[in-house]
Amino acid sequence: MARYLATRAWQSLLTLVLAAVVVFLGIRALPGDPALALAGEDRSPEALAAIRSEYGLDQSLPVQFWQYVTRMVRGDLGTSIRTGEPVSEMLRTALPVTLELSLLAIVIATLLGVLAGVVAAVRRGRPEEWVANGLALVGLSVPHFWLGLVAILYLAVATNLFPASGFVPLAEDPVANLHHLVLPSVILGTGLAAVIMRQTRSSMLDALSADYVRTAEAKGLRPRVVVTRHALRNSLIVVVTIVGLQLGALISGAVVTEQIFTLPGFGKLTIDAVFQRDYPVIQAVVLVTATSYIVINFAVDLLYSVIDPRVRVAGEAA
Incomplete structure (x- = not known):
């Protein structure tokens, strides 16, 4: 088990280093001169030179990368060109909103998707x-932005069951926080619930036709025990994979939902940074997104070894 974990940890660290290199070079490859955007109307050579010196844009790429890595290791992600605030503070404010929204959406989608998939397989x-x-077809076909607007119209404006917009921090008022996030979480989780349902149904159908399930049925076990302890557990590998990948996608892709419900999360921060060419914020956003994927995939690998011992044994033998 220790060797398996060490191998996965080393691979995750190497991927994180490569992601940092790609993020740094990708941002520098964007067309245009950020100094011109920062200078505003005063685009004299002296002003441009001062801006490049202040933000290190006059240094060579290796020097800029070394400064970027050393600051990142210390937890210093730079200062926003747009607002002058530390990027780490901006992330500390925006990231919890998106994390909470994504986790709620994942929980709702997993519960609905797994339950519907099991029912669809058992009651084929x-x-x-x-x-x-x-x-599931409706959940896959209907765009989130349209579904969100309809939900606001009927569930927020017409009936006043939920707030139409805004956010309340969890530490300030947990009840109000949940009240504001339930509707966007359901909207964000509809498509994922449909994907989980379809994959759970397919995996359950394969499991229900396997020899070990027929053996369990022949031994006289109750149908509920056969479904939950034998068929469902062996179908969870697919579900865990989907949930892990989609959690990373939700963290980076909840932009539309956050804009519709006016949530001050990761999506709004990303859009503002891209439109205003805020290099430090863009670097931090992309790096945090890549890190979230790496950490989530590492967690999924650990869950594989818990759910299916064959994965752990194969990892030890490798």
Whole structure:
């Protein structure tokens, strides 16, 4: 087990280093001169030279990269060109909003998707499966922005069941925080729930036709035990993979939902930084996104070894 964890940790660290290199070079490859954007109307050679010197843009790429890495190791992600605030403070404010939104969406999508997938597999060819497949098709087909606008119109404006916009920090008022995030979390999780449902159904159908399930049924175990302890557990590998990958995607891709519900999260910070060519913020946003994918994939690898011992044994033998 220790060797398996050490191998995955080393691979994750190497991926993080490569991601930092790609982020640094990718930002520098963007067209245009950031000094011109920062200078505003005063674009004299003296002003441009002062700006390049202040932000290190007059240094060579290796020197800039070394300064970037050393500051990043110390936790210094730079200062926003747009606002003058430390980037780490901006991330500390925006990231918890998106993390909470994404985690709620993942929980809702997993509960709905797994339950619907199990029902559709167990009740194959019956009305329950048709309903589950129909809802999954709707969840995959309807765009989030349209569904979010409709939800605001009918559930916030018309009936006043949920707030139409805004955010309350969890530490300030947990009830109000949940009240503001339930609706956007459900909207964000609809598409993911549909994907989880379809994959769970497919994996459950394969498991239910396997020899070990037929053996369990022949031994006289109750159907509920056969489904939950045998078929479902062996189907969770696919579910864990999807949830892990989609959590990283939600953290970086909740832009539309955050804009519709006016949430001060990662998405708004990213859009503002891109439009105003705020290099330090863009670097930090992309690096945090890449890091989240790496950490989540490492966690998924650990869950693999817990759910299926064959993965752990294969990792030890490698």
